[in-house]
Amino acid sequence: xxxxxxxxxxxxxxxxxxxxxxxxxxxxxxxxxxxxxxxxxxxxxxxxxxxxxxxxxxxxxxxxxxxxxxxxxxxxxxxxxxxxxxxxxxxxxxxxxxxxxxxxxxxxxxxxxxxxxxxxxxxxxxxxxxxxxxxxxxxxxxxxxxxxxxxxxxxxxxxxxxxxxxxxxxxx
Ligand SMILES: [Zn+2]
Numbered sequence: 001x002x003x004x005x006x007x008x009x010x011x012x013x014x015x016x017x018x019x020x021x022x023x024x025x026x027x028x029x030x031x032x033x034x035x036x037x038x039x040x041x042x043x044x045x046x047x048x049x050x051x052x053x054x055x056x057x058x059x060x061x062x063x064x065x066x067x068x069x070x071x072x073x074x075x076x077x078x079x080x081x082x083x084x085x086x087x088x089x090x091x092x093x094x095x096x097x098x099x100x101x102x103x104x105x106x107x108x109x110x111x112x113x114x115x116x117x118x119x120x121x122x123x124x125x126x127x128x129x130x131x132x133x134x135x136x137x138x139x140x141x142x143x144x145x146x147x148x149x150x151x152x153x154x155x156x157x158x159x160x161x162x163x164x165x166x167x168x169x170x171x172x
Contacts, residue, residue: 001023002023002032005027005032007028007030008025010025010026010027012024012025013025022034036110036112037070037110037112038080038111038112039069039080039113040071040077040078040080040081040084040115041066041067041068041113041156042066042068042082042084042093042095042116043066043099043115043116043117043118043160044067044120045118045119046120047141048143048144048167049142049143050142050144050147050160050163051067051085051141052064052139052140052148053067053088053132053135055135055137056132056137059107059152060152063150063151064142064150064151066156066159066160067084067085067089067136068084069135077114078095081116081118082095084134087134088134088136089130089132089133089139090130090133090139091125092120093118093120093121094118094119094120095116097116098115099115099159099163101115104153106153106154106155113155115159144167145164147160
């Protein structure tokens with residue numbers, strides 16, 4: 001919880017704005033708005049396999065998740081999704097559509113997670129072209145019907161399962 005104003009260093013005190021409890025600087029009146037962070041992820045699929053990366057940092061180090069991360073200030077969500085996927089898996093991807101927008105409260109930093117479907121930019125890319133980096137220690141494609149049991153976030157698992165169900169529906 002913030003204690004001091006980032007504008008003037010004054011102490012923050014409780015304040016209610018339209019019934020919402022917030023913190024406000026007692027010296028200059030700056031209000032500390034607490035908002036969810038925008039984050040982006042890709043559901044990168046190749047031959048009914050989805051790209052996952054193994055987390056090298058907390059929370060949930062060692063577990064698998066979609067390539068994802070927080071948007072930089074000057075970045076669009078699309079740019080963040082492509083950048084995070086490249087940094088964590090070494091794979092250059094092309095986004096193919098907006099899949100879902102989710103409010104995620106399962107982590108300390110609450111976020112709005114925007115998930116895009118994607119394909120490798122080079123269709124001939126193989127597992128040998130993957131190179132885990134940044135926050136990830138491994139990157140692999142998993143068959144959609146044989147996902148690892150330890151997926152780090154419910155929001156990511158649900159998105160993958162929803163995507164898989166959509167494919168099954170399309171094949172009917
Ligand atoms: Zn202040």
